[in-house]
Amino acid sequence: MRVAITSTGQSLESRLDQRFGRCAFFVIYDTETGGVEILPNPNKDAEEGAGPASVQLVASKEVQKIVSGEFGVKIKSLLDSLKIQMIVYKEKEKTVKSVIDMLNNQ
Amino acid sequence: MSPRPTRLRRVSNPPVISGLRPYGGKAKEGQQGSVFLHLEEYEVIRLCDYENLNHHEAARVMDVSRPTLTRIYAKARAKIADALVTGKQVIIEGGKVYFDSDWYKCNGCNCLFNQPDKGVTPEKCPLCGRSETITRYESSNNQYRAEP
Structure with a gap:
Protein backbone atom coordinates (compact mmCIF):
# COMPACT_ATOMS: atom_id res chain seq x y z
CA MET A 1 0.00 0.00 0.00
CA ARG A 2 1.25 3.45 -0.84
CA VAL A 3 1.04 6.38 1.53
CA ALA A 4 1.61 10.04 0.66
CA ILE A 5 3.18 12.21 3.35
CA THR A 6 3.45 15.97 2.96
CA SER A 7 6.95 17.19 3.64
CA THR A 8 8.66 20.56 4.02
CA GLY A 9 11.90 19.37 2.44
CA GLN A 10 13.49 16.87 0.15
CA SER A 11 14.87 14.46 2.72
CA LEU A 12 13.29 12.05 5.17
CA GLU A 13 14.67 14.17 7.99
CA SER A 14 12.44 17.07 6.94
CA ARG A 15 9.43 17.97 8.98
CA LEU A 16 5.86 17.14 8.17
CA ASP A 17 4.22 19.94 6.17
CA GLN A 18 1.14 21.27 7.90
CA ARG A 19 -0.69 22.00 4.67
CA PHE A 20 -1.81 19.54 2.05
CA GLY A 21 -2.46 21.49 -1.16
CA ARG A 22 0.51 23.85 -0.86
CA CYS A 23 3.03 21.61 0.81
CA ALA A 24 6.59 21.75 -0.51
CA PHE A 25 7.11 18.06 -1.29
CA PHE A 26 5.15 14.84 -1.33
CA VAL A 27 6.89 11.75 -0.03
CA ILE A 28 5.28 8.65 -1.49
CA TYR A 29 6.10 5.67 0.69
CA ASP A 30 5.38 2.08 -0.28
CA THR A 31 4.73 -0.02 2.83
CA GLU A 32 5.39 -3.31 1.06
CA THR A 33 8.67 -2.57 -0.69
CA GLY A 34 9.85 0.21 1.60
CA GLY A 35 10.47 2.36 -1.47
CA VAL A 36 10.35 6.12 -1.23
CA GLU A 37 9.59 8.62 -3.96
CA ILE A 38 9.92 12.35 -3.37
CA LEU A 39 7.90 14.64 -5.60
CA PRO A 40 8.11 18.41 -5.62
CA ASN A 41 4.64 19.96 -5.47
CA PRO A 42 3.98 22.04 -8.62
CA ASN A 43 1.03 23.68 -6.89
CA LYS A 44 3.08 25.12 -4.06
CA ASP A 45 2.51 28.73 -5.05
CA ALA A 46 -0.81 28.33 -6.84
CA GLU A 47 -3.27 31.12 -6.20
CA GLU A 48 -6.26 28.82 -6.17
CA GLY A 49 -7.14 25.23 -6.81
CA ALA A 50 -3.96 23.93 -5.24
CA GLY A 51 -5.87 21.32 -3.25
CA PRO A 52 -7.74 19.62 -6.11
CA ALA A 53 -4.62 19.72 -8.31
CA SER A 54 -2.60 18.08 -5.56
CA VAL A 55 -5.30 15.43 -5.13
CA GLN A 56 -4.95 14.65 -8.82
CA LEU A 57 -1.18 14.37 -8.50
CA VAL A 58 -1.30 12.01 -5.53
CA ALA A 59 -4.17 9.99 -6.95
CA SER A 60 -2.14 9.38 -10.11
CA LYS A 61 0.49 7.76 -7.87
CA GLU A 62 -2.20 5.36 -6.60
CA VAL A 63 -1.83 6.17 -2.95
CA GLN A 64 -4.41 4.93 -0.46
CA LYS A 65 -3.58 7.14 2.48
CA ILE A 66 -2.41 10.72 2.87
CA VAL A 67 -0.76 12.04 6.02
CA SER A 68 -0.77 15.81 6.42
CA GLY A 69 -1.34 18.48 9.02
CA GLU A 70 -4.45 19.93 7.51
CA PHE A 71 -6.74 19.48 4.51
CA GLY A 72 -8.69 22.25 2.81
CA VAL A 73 -12.45 22.41 2.45
CA LYS A 74 -12.56 21.15 -1.14
CA ILE A 75 -10.51 18.05 -0.46
CA LYS A 76 -12.70 15.77 1.62
CA SER A 77 -15.44 15.06 -0.91
CA LEU A 78 -12.83 14.52 -3.63
CA LEU A 79 -10.85 12.04 -1.59
CA ASP A 80 -14.00 10.29 -0.40
CA SER A 81 -15.04 9.65 -3.98
CA LEU A 82 -11.54 8.32 -4.74
CA LYS A 83 -11.55 6.24 -1.53
CA ILE A 84 -8.32 7.71 -0.25
CA GLN A 85 -7.96 7.93 3.49
CA MET A 86 -6.94 11.20 5.12
CA ILE A 87 -4.85 11.20 8.27
CA VAL A 88 -4.61 14.56 9.99
CA TYR A 89 -1.48 14.64 12.11
CA LYS A 90 -0.83 17.99 13.73
CA GLU A 91 2.66 17.46 15.06
CA LYS A 92 4.84 20.17 13.57
CA GLU A 93 8.07 18.83 15.01
CA LYS A 94 7.71 15.30 13.67
CA THR A 95 9.89 14.28 10.75
CA VAL A 96 8.76 12.30 7.74
CA LYS A 97 11.03 9.50 8.94
CA SER A 98 9.17 9.20 12.25
CA VAL A 99 5.83 9.00 10.43
CA ILE A 100 7.19 6.20 8.24
CA ASP A 101 8.42 4.42 11.37
CA MET A 102 4.94 4.67 12.87
CA LEU A 103 3.41 3.21 9.72
CA ASN A 104 5.89 0.33 9.86
CA ASN A 105 5.22 -0.53 13.47
CA GLN A 106 1.72 -1.82 12.86
CA MET B 1 -37.25 35.36 -7.95
CA SER B 2 -34.90 32.54 -8.59
CA ASN B 13 -19.74 5.51 -1.47
CA PRO B 14 -19.76 5.72 -5.24
CA PRO B 15 -21.43 2.71 -6.91
CA VAL B 16 -19.24 -0.26 -7.83
CA ILE B 17 -20.40 -0.12 -11.45
CA SER B 18 -21.08 2.82 -13.74
CA GLY B 19 -24.19 1.30 -15.28
CA LEU B 20 -26.09 -1.74 -16.48
CA ARG B 21 -26.61 -2.96 -20.04
CA PRO B 22 -29.51 -5.10 -21.29
CA TYR B 23 -28.90 -8.37 -23.14
CA GLY B 24 -31.00 -10.77 -25.22
CA GLY B 25 -34.28 -10.05 -26.97
CA LYS B 26 -34.62 -6.62 -28.43
CA ALA B 27 -31.30 -5.51 -27.04
CA LYS B 28 -29.66 -7.13 -30.08
CA GLU B 29 -31.61 -5.08 -32.57
CA SER B 34 -30.38 5.04 -22.04
CA VAL B 35 -31.68 6.07 -18.67
CA PHE B 36 -29.45 8.36 -16.62
CA LEU B 37 -29.76 7.38 -13.00
CA HIS B 38 -28.34 10.13 -10.79
CA LEU B 39 -25.96 9.27 -7.98
CA GLU B 40 -28.49 10.40 -5.37
CA GLU B 41 -31.08 8.08 -6.95
CA TYR B 42 -28.65 5.19 -6.79
CA GLU B 43 -27.99 6.01 -3.15
CA VAL B 44 -31.67 6.16 -2.26
CA ILE B 45 -32.27 2.73 -3.79
CA ARG B 46 -29.28 1.41 -1.89
CA LEU B 47 -30.50 2.80 1.42
CA CYS B 48 -34.21 1.98 1.10
CA ASP B 49 -34.15 -1.31 -0.77
CA TYR B 50 -30.73 -2.79 -0.07
CA GLU B 51 -30.14 -1.66 3.50
CA ASN B 52 -33.88 -1.67 4.27
CA LEU B 53 -33.96 1.69 5.99
CA ASN B 54 -37.23 3.56 6.19
CA HIS B 55 -37.56 6.95 4.56
CA HIS B 56 -36.97 8.83 7.82
CA GLU B 57 -33.68 7.04 8.47
CA ALA B 58 -32.55 7.27 4.86
CA ALA B 59 -33.34 11.00 4.80
CA ARG B 60 -31.10 11.49 7.83
CA VAL B 61 -28.26 9.55 6.19
CA MET B 62 -28.51 11.60 2.98
CA ASP B 63 -28.97 14.86 4.88
CA VAL B 64 -32.21 15.90 3.15
CA SER B 65 -35.78 16.19 4.38
CA ARG B 66 -38.07 13.18 4.40
CA PRO B 67 -40.34 14.54 1.61
CA THR B 68 -37.31 15.25 -0.58
CA LEU B 69 -36.04 11.74 -0.04
CA THR B 70 -39.41 10.25 -0.97
CA ARG B 71 -39.41 12.37 -4.12
CA ILE B 72 -35.93 11.18 -5.12
CA TYR B 73 -37.01 7.60 -4.39
CA ALA B 74 -40.09 7.88 -6.62
CA LYS B 75 -37.96 9.28 -9.43
CA ALA B 76 -35.37 6.53 -9.04
CA ARG B 77 -38.01 3.81 -9.20
CA ALA B 78 -39.64 5.40 -12.25
CA LYS B 79 -36.30 5.44 -14.06
CA LEU B 84 -36.51 -2.59 -17.19
CA VAL B 85 -39.70 -2.43 -19.25
CA THR B 86 -38.40 -0.75 -22.37
CA GLY B 87 -34.98 -2.41 -22.34
CA LYS B 88 -32.84 0.70 -21.94
CA GLN B 89 -29.40 0.69 -20.49
CA VAL B 90 -28.85 2.35 -17.14
CA ILE B 91 -26.03 4.84 -16.74
CA ILE B 92 -25.29 6.01 -13.21
CA GLU B 93 -23.93 9.54 -13.27
CA GLY B 94 -24.56 13.12 -12.32
CA GLY B 95 -26.74 14.49 -9.59
CA LYS B 96 -26.33 17.10 -6.90
CA VAL B 97 -24.27 15.12 -4.45
CA TYR B 98 -21.20 15.23 -2.26
CA PHE B 99 -19.29 12.32 -0.84
CA ASP B 100 -18.80 12.15 2.86
CA SER B 101 -17.27 9.90 5.47
CA ASP B 102 -16.97 9.87 9.25
CA TRP B 103 -14.02 11.16 11.24
CA TYR B 104 -12.25 9.18 13.93
CA LYS B 105 -9.67 10.22 16.47
CA CYS B 106 -6.83 8.17 17.81
CA ASN B 107 -5.95 9.26 21.35
CA GLY B 108 -2.72 7.31 21.26
CA CYS B 109 -0.87 9.32 18.63
CA ASN B 110 -3.33 12.24 18.64
CA CYS B 111 -4.21 12.04 14.97
CA LEU B 112 -7.52 12.39 13.16
CA PHE B 113 -8.45 10.14 10.29
CA ASN B 114 -11.48 9.34 8.20
CA GLN B 115 -12.85 6.04 7.02
CA PRO B 116 -13.52 6.11 3.26
CA ASP B 117 -15.47 2.84 3.39
CA ARG B 130 -3.30 0.76 18.18
CA SER B 131 -6.92 -0.24 18.41
CA GLU B 132 -8.07 0.68 21.92
CA THR B 133 -7.49 4.40 21.49
CA ILE B 134 -9.96 5.08 18.67
CA THR B 135 -13.03 7.23 19.27
CA ARG B 136 -15.64 8.71 16.96
CA TYR B 137 -14.90 12.36 16.31
CA GLU B 138 -17.72 14.84 15.84
CA SER B 139 -16.34 17.77 13.91
CA SER B 140 -17.39 21.24 14.97
CA ASN B 141 -18.28 22.46 11.48
CA ASN B 142 -21.48 20.51 11.14
CA GLN B 143 -23.35 23.43 9.64
CA TYR B 144 -24.61 21.33 6.76
CA ARG B 145 -26.07 18.68 8.97
CA ALA B 146 -29.47 19.51 10.34
CA GLU B 147 -31.28 17.08 12.54
CA PRO B 148 -34.64 16.34 10.92
Missing part, protein backbone atom coordinates in the same frame (compact mmCIF):
# COMPACT_ATOMS: atom_id res chain seq x y z
CA PRO B 3 -35.87 29.14 -7.19
CA ARG B 4 -34.36 27.86 -4.01
CA PRO B 5 -31.04 26.11 -4.72
CA THR B 6 -30.99 22.32 -4.46
CA ARG B 7 -29.60 21.03 -1.22
CA LEU B 8 -26.64 18.76 -1.83
CA ARG B 9 -27.37 15.12 -1.05
CA ARG B 10 -24.84 13.20 0.96
CA VAL B 11 -23.67 9.99 -0.70
CA SER B 12 -21.46 7.58 1.20
CA GLY B 30 -30.06 -1.87 -31.52
CA GLN B 31 -29.82 0.74 -28.90
CA GLN B 32 -33.10 1.39 -27.11
CA GLY B 33 -31.68 4.50 -25.52
CA ILE B 80 -35.42 1.86 -13.18
CA ALA B 81 -38.89 0.67 -14.17
CA ASP B 82 -38.56 2.49 -17.48
CA ALA B 83 -35.20 0.83 -18.14
CA LYS B 118 -18.70 3.80 5.04
CA GLY B 119 -20.43 1.41 7.38
CA VAL B 120 -17.14 -0.16 8.44
CA THR B 121 -15.72 0.93 11.78
CA PRO B 122 -11.93 1.14 11.72
CA GLU B 123 -10.26 -1.56 13.78
CA LYS B 124 -6.95 0.12 14.33
CA CYS B 125 -5.35 3.49 13.92
CA PRO B 126 -3.87 3.79 10.42
CA LEU B 127 -0.85 5.64 11.82
CA CYS B 128 0.20 3.97 15.07
CA GLY B 129 -1.75 0.72 14.73
